[in-house]
Amino acid sequence: MSDKCDLCLLGLIILSSLLTGSSGEDHVFISSGVNVSLSCNKALSDCKSTTWIYSNTFRNSAGVELITLGIKNKNTDRHERLSLESDCSLNIKNVTEEDYGSYTCQQYVNYRQYHQTGTDTHVFLHVLHVSPSSSSSSSSSSSSSSSQTEISPGRSVTLSCQLYSYTVVSCDNWFSSEGFELLWVNQTGVDLKTDSRYQILYLSSDHCMITLTTTLLNEDNNREWRCQLTHRDQLQTSVTYTVKYSGEKTVLEEPHNVSNTGVYQYH
Known part of the structure; x- marks a missing residue:
């Protein structure tokens, strides 16, 4: 147990030097x-x-x-x-x-x-990526921004949003020490954790991932859900997923990258 704690502490020291290095x-x-x-x-x-x-x-x-x-x-x-x-x-x-x-x-x-x-x-x-999956789905793919899944009202869908990141410590330690947060919001920016029809699960430890699971309703056609990454409450980047019905496939639209806040430098 002591060795594990020492390794975690070493990882935090290395990460801190990366984020605050003089160069x-x-x-x-x-x-x-x-x-x-x-x-x-x-x-x-x-x-x-x-x-x-x-x-x-x-x-x-x-x-x-x-x-x-x-x-x-x-x-x-x-x-x-x-x-x-x-x-x-x-x-x-x-x-x-x-x-x-x-x-x-x-x-x-x-x-x-x-x-x-x-x-x-x-x-x-660091790359933010969303991949969908749907129960009773006849086809699915999770390649980059062209992820598609056939869905329709009444089906359950799960959207997995992961930050692929270059870190030496667990996501828990990195996020808590540096003030990062992943969350799912609706079209108006309201956190979906506040709505009981959505199950939001944060998968911590080694993976920076948050999932959204819900059963689709008729009125979900053309609805947008957005996974976003914030750093000390400042938006860094986000990915928008739009639901489409009428025999169409749902398409993970071209992600909206927040370029003006997605880059920063540590000194």
Whole structure:
């Protein structure tokens, strides 16, 4: 028990150093299905010396080079969705939940001799994703923003909203220490926990996930439910799910990314 507590405490210390480090790191919160641009502190006149490295686990210290000296690595499974801006920012199109992780931008005067200019720029990408499931459903899918499930009045539907996040501690510890919260709201922004027809379940521990379960009514056609992430009561990003009937499939519409509050930097 003591070893487990020590490990948890160590994780919190490491996380605190990440969030408050003197060099400064960007934490970008975004919804799946949209595009994102990750900034690099450009120190040279062009981006031919820029390398972007990706990692999604603290155990993989080497990471994967997505961009090497301004050129995309075509051996990665998502190279077609990547591009480099003139300011050396890394663009990722149609973000998926698998894109979450740590991105490091490095610039070199002489790459072969590892003569680096400036300091590393670290960007931690956190992705909010919703996937639906329905009882007695004839088909379902949960791929990015095109998630679909055939539903109709009288069926029970469960929407799972998860924040795919790069952390070294449990979601409980991270959320409670940093003031994050996941919640489901209706079209007017009212927390659905206050409505008895919805069962809201927060799955804590290692996964930052909240589910919404309800039995669909006739009047739910075209109704919107929104999963949103807040940080100290400030909206970071959200995903809207719209119910559609009349023989149509429900479609997880293009997520609404709150770009003006979805990025912040710790110093």
